[in-house]
Amino acid sequence: MQRRFPLRDNIVLFFALFTIFSGCAVNRKVPPPSAEELKGINTSSNEMNRADDIAPSEDNSGLDNAQPLPPERDTNITEEALSAKELSIEDGVPIEDKKPLNLDDIYFEFDRSDLSISARKRLEEIAGWMESEQSVKLRIEGHADERGTSEYNLALGDRRANAVKKYLTALGIDGGRLKAISYGEEMPADLVQTESGWAKNRRVHFEQK
Amino acid sequence: MRIYILTYMIIFILASPLNADAKVYIDINAPSTRSYPIAIELSGNAAALPSVDSALREDLDFSGLFRLVSGKGETGDAAFWLSVGAEALIKAALTEQGEVLILEAYLYDIARGKTLLAKKYSGSSASPSSLAHRLANDIIEALSGERGIFETKIAFVSNADGNKEIYMMDFDGRNVRKVTANGSINLSPRWSPDGRELMFTSFKEGSAALFTKDLASYAERRLLKTPNMNMGGSWSPNGKKIVFTVSNDGDSDLFLADYGGKAMRRLTSGWGLDVSPVWSPSDNKIAYVSDNSGNPNIYIVAESGKNPTRLTFEGKYNTSPAWSPRGDQIAYSSLQKDGFRIYIMNSGGSETKQISFGPGNDEEPSWSPDGRFLAFSSTKDGKKSIYIVAIASGKSIKLGGTTGQDMSPAWSPFLHN
Numbered sequence: 001m002q003r004r005f006p007l008r009d010n011i012v013l014f015f016a017l018f019t020i021f022s023g024c025a026v027n028r029k030v031p032p033p034s035a036e037e038l039k040g041i042n043t044s045s046n047e048m049n050r051a052d053d054i055a056p057s058e059d060n061s062g063l064d065n066a067q068p069l070p071p072e073r074d075t076n077i078t079e080e081a082l083s084a085k086e087l088s089i090e091d092g093v094p095i096e097d098k099k100p101l102n103l104d105d106i107y108f109e110f111d112r113s114d115l116s117i118s119a120r121k122r123l124e125e126i127a128g129w130m131e132s133e134q135s136v137k138l139r140i141e142g143h144a145d146e147r148g149t150s151e152y153n154l155a156l157g158d159r160r161a162n163a164v165k166k167y168l169t170a171l172g173i174d175g176g177r178l179k180a181i182s183y184g185e186e187m188p189a190d191l192v193q194t195e196s197g198w199a200k201n202r203r204v205h206f207e208q209k
Numbered sequence: 210m211r212i213y214i215l216t217y218m219i220i221f222i223l224a225s226p227l228n229a230d231a232k233v234y235i236d237i238n239a240p241s242t243r244s245y246p247i248a249i250e251l252s253g254n255a256a257a258l259p260s261v262d263s264a265l266r267e268d269l270d271f272s273g274l275f276r277l278v279s280g281k282g283e284t285g286d287a288a289f290w291l292s293v294g295a296e297a298l299i300k301a302a303l304t305e306q307g308e309v310l311i312l313e314a315y316l317y318d319i320a321r322g323k324t325l326l327a328k329k330y331s332g333s334s335a336s337p338s339s340l341a342h343r344l345a346n347d348i349i350e351a352l353s354g355e356r357g358i359f360e361t362k363i364a365f366v367s368n369a370d371g372n373k374e375i376y377m378m379d380f381d382g383r384n385v386r387k388v389t390a391n392g393s394i395n396l397s398p399r400w401s402p403d404g405r406e407l408m409f410t411s412f413k414e415g416s417a418a419l420f421t422k423d424l425a426s427y428a429e430r431r432l433l434k435t436p437n438m439n440m441g442g443s444w445s446p447n448g449k450k451i452v453f454t455v456s457n458d459g460d461s462d463l464f465l466a467d468y469g470g471k472a473m474r475r476l477t478s479g480w481g482l483d484v485s486p487v488w489s490p491s492d493n494k495i496a497y498v499s500d501n502s503g504n505p506n507i508y509i510v511a512e513s514g515k516n517p518t519r520l521t522f523e524g525k526y527n528t529s530p531a532w533s534p535r536g537d538q539i540a541y542s543s544l545q546k547d548g549f550r551i552y553i554m555n556s557g558g559s560e561t562k563q564i565s566f567g568p569g570n571d572e573e574p575s576w577s578p579d580g581r582f583l584a585f586s587s588t589k590d591g592k593k594s595i596y597i598v599a600i601a602s603g604k605s606i607k608l609g610g611t612t613g614q615d616m617s618p619a620w621s622p623f624l625h626n
Contacts, residue, residue, distance in 0.1 A: 152485065155483075161459070
């Protein structure tokens, strides 16, 4: 918990520099977490790429047409400044721009909890949306496919849900707005007992509270 | 109190095998024993006679220890039974008094002309098989010196009603009944060492947490106060401590607590998922599953938390450790090319032996309290069902169970009646 603030400062510094050097005044997306933060979520680029390869098509479906955040949004500021700015821009944002983005499930490899590249993009969008919708709370449900024991799969679902929660908190979302819960293999999305069915069950599901 | 002790002593003396010099007719622990030839003569006018007779024969046959000798002119004459190869004779009479069945039974060593058992059993006419189970237990004990498993039960999980509830059945699959009915998700039943309680994992209060159920009062109790996910617990051999998994921010580790769920202390740490702990019946060690190495494997750790040691190195998914009742072996399931299979190894991790051969997935082994059988779940016939395999012979039978998917069998200890 104590780690979060210095890390966020690093992100802020990084993006301040990035903004200066790129000459781009507006960031439309929440910055991705730093390398140190990623270490805490146990990801590696190889695994993430593999996860991308096998993720069911639903995983990618929302990526291209995901609603961009309002152009006024500038996350390159501190939390206090953000909430102040939130108030000032609130009235100017057209309602259709505030609609929630894709909250479809994100998927995992067998016995893994690494976040794929597409999953991380989705979480960055979700984080951006949650920054603009401060009343939104998410319930993050971790699931596993039926192979292996119910106990191991409960632990695995918990690790998946928390990998997502950690990524969102690393992006600046208050952990109090996120509740991780594991259902293990107990609530399959697909009952087909082949890889295509199992792949759909190795997921994190979001419920807006 | 003194009267109770006295009563127990009298019952104990009456129930003991009559031969104080205790010749061992059957070595129950030998890897392969000769089938002991035995004859049964059951007489009487009670309507339940055929039920008791068939249940007794099924029990003795199930044990794998006997050859049931039959003869055409069953005269009750010891010389006749000797002539057709029997070495022992069970002679019993069944009578009915109202709702009560009375079975008066004798076991003779006909070669040596000795009475090994003389006992009167009474029970409700509603469950004639229970009389047969009690007699079969005493026959096993008189001939081998070890207790019989015919009154043991198997707790398991079934989704017969749409959601997973805990169920229970007799060791032979008879008398299936529901233990929980909370409409939630209920998993991982484990017996207390005295057979009076079940521990299980339930979502009935939201997220997964451990509960115990008293099997006499049916009262349920949440074990731990922690709001974190906690699950998959089991008892120490003396019932005074419990070991279980608690998750913290996605990391699942093993913890210990006293019987009441208090005085929690950490047993394992580190990034890996540590689940499915089971306490050795013979020393202060705990077997469990960890994916510290990258895949789930079986480990053991001292109760002090010292010396976590990896036992399995073959295959990518080894899980569900179960200690043999004497603590010298561990059964587990291991993912092979064509599905999960049941294996046994010694408690040091060597002498691995495959016990089940599919097809489908064979998972979650649980030992009979005499150490001669394993119960496990299998999809070999499509639907997940509970099977029992005799370890020495490899012979397996499918238990009746429910119409749903039956899984996670937990064989009871010897039960007091």
